[in-house]
Amino acid sequence: MELSTKELLKWSAAVKLREKSKRENRFEHGHRMCAGCGAPTVVKMVLLATEYPVVVSNATGCLEVSSCIQDYTAWRVPWIHTAFENAAATLAGVETMYRALQKSGKAPENVKFIAFGGDGGTYDIGLQSLSGAMERGHDMLYVCYDNGAYMNTGIQRSSATPLGADTTTSPAGSANPAGKMQTRKDLTRIMAAHGIPYAAQASPSHWLDLMTKVKKAHEIKGPKFINILAPCNRGWRTATDNSIEISRLAVETCYWPLYEVENGQLRVTFVPEEKKPAELFFKPQGRFKHLFAPENEGFLKRVQAEIDRVWQGLLKESAASENVSPGQAG
């Protein structure tokens, strides 16, 4: 769906689009991410929406191994990578030292802390350290770039992998024609259930929505979490030139709903004028090709039903929140 002029103007004002276009990228060219990868676009958007000095913590993964290779880095900000499962714990340490040094005036003002992890490093192996950091209330933003599998090691299933996807460890075969048999873990809701002040879901196709959420998150003290869809043409088996298009389809089919949970109040931030059938998102992706074969007849209906169930639940909760606090609607 095209944005209405009114919405565009509002969001544009919120993120000061014209000024953004003049700002220096703090995630620079020269990184070695694959052509067409969604993750660097996500990182650029997040950093462009960050109008503060920032320290970045990066979980092991595609983004990490491709962006800082001795003696080169694409990061124009202080950056730390320690291991796979602990971007949140590592950043918690940095943020705590910041508070300690601030007490004696030995640290600069207004520094923001952002962790980037893929879905493997966030939904799976890093869930404990993320949960711990959120519970302790560190003043930081954790951004998960969710491409739905362990792409760095060669497309293995994670708990973010969608139902029915063919990956190298959930392959569709003669004994199991449907690929991954389990639904995704709903991490954004799990993070919101920590009672943190801000959790949201975003997509690079809806960049104003994404950047507004990041900007908003930085103005809130405490732990924040944003889950951002990041198409991977290698794992999704899509063309290298359509990661934005495919992420738009993810949103418009409501496979990847855009919403935020602020102080417990859930608000859907984008409702497609016409909710498209899930098939439109699945069809261009090689990882779902088998679902269109005769032996999987009916499976897509199960996928559609799951998407509908989640979407209807979000709409219902969003409407209820708006009734509770009408000021936040729109």
Next chain:
Amino acid sequence: MGKIVAVTGNEAVANALRQADPDVCSLYPITPQTDIVQRFSSFVANGLVKTELINAESEHSAMSAAIGAAAAGGRVITATSSQGMALMWEMLHIASGMNLPIIMPLVNRALSAPLNIHGDHSDGMGARDTGWVQLWSESAQEAYDNTIMAFRVGEHMDIRLPVMVCMDGFIVSHSIARMEYLEDGEVKKFIGPYVPKNPLLDIEHPKSFGPLILTDLYHEYKRLQHEIMGRVKNVVLQVSDEFARLSGRKYGLFESYRLEDAEIALVILNSAAGTSKDVVDELRGKGIKAGLLKPRLFRPFPYEEVGQALKHLKAVCVMDRADSFGGYGPMFMEISSAMYQADGGQRPRLINKIYGLGGRDFMPHDARGVLLELVEIAKGAPVRTVKEYIGVRE
């Protein structure tokens, strides 16, 4: 002047940490270390230190947060034991690989399975190859002194390495002993202010910690770590000399006890060395030329000095409170290496005894039995078996 007190090892170490007044302490409870972080938390709650606490949700995160905090640019502590150290293992390598001077008391405890909370050295020996400096301590006094010295060693600009200070779980950590505290001001002056190196929080000069390094430079990077380790010995000696001037307590790379004219000796770490020294004295009274060597700096290991100290002996038993299953005890391997390299090729006959696992008592009669066996070996008796468990209930 210091103050004479009767305290447990944990209390002594907690007070050393209080006197160091770190910027950040990340913590996670585990027996028998818990007492240290409890005490430290109460120091924070009562404003006795300026430290910010991180109550991590696991030891893996405790060490990850310690690394993040140290990279950010300040003084960092944590503490652990046993399974906690095992869970940290991945991150121990990253702390040393990034040259971050994190200070960590390790209250030595057995590793599972079967589950056991009591003292042995399996945890510390398992961390042997992690790139940390290791200082081992016989008593509450030594653990306290080593903790204070650890800050100077780890934060020294020539090395910048994490340091673990080991003491025996329960045997030392939970036993009350007489010892001497230094004055807070003296310790503060001795340790000095923290000087950051390439801090992450220097926003104007962005640094990258933890890049990918493949076949082109990884090997060179590791050689650099090896070279840095080579500088530790002198730093430890220099810091120990300074500490001796402050406290009157003299520490070297290891302790030699009646070794100079000895013919037989034990090599033994930590609390069991105390028991053994009494037995050495007893046998000396009977005309047996017994001695003892108690390692202190285990990583890096002072091969040359240990080799020199032991080479004139006729027979030595290396006592290990840990086992490398399928191999000799870890300390035995070090001593064997040291003796093989010793000048002139002169060396004693060596045997290895595994003792005290999972907190099994090590009694004077255990030390006596081993020393009397050495008397026979020194006279030329055959070695029954090189490696043997002692104190076993059959």
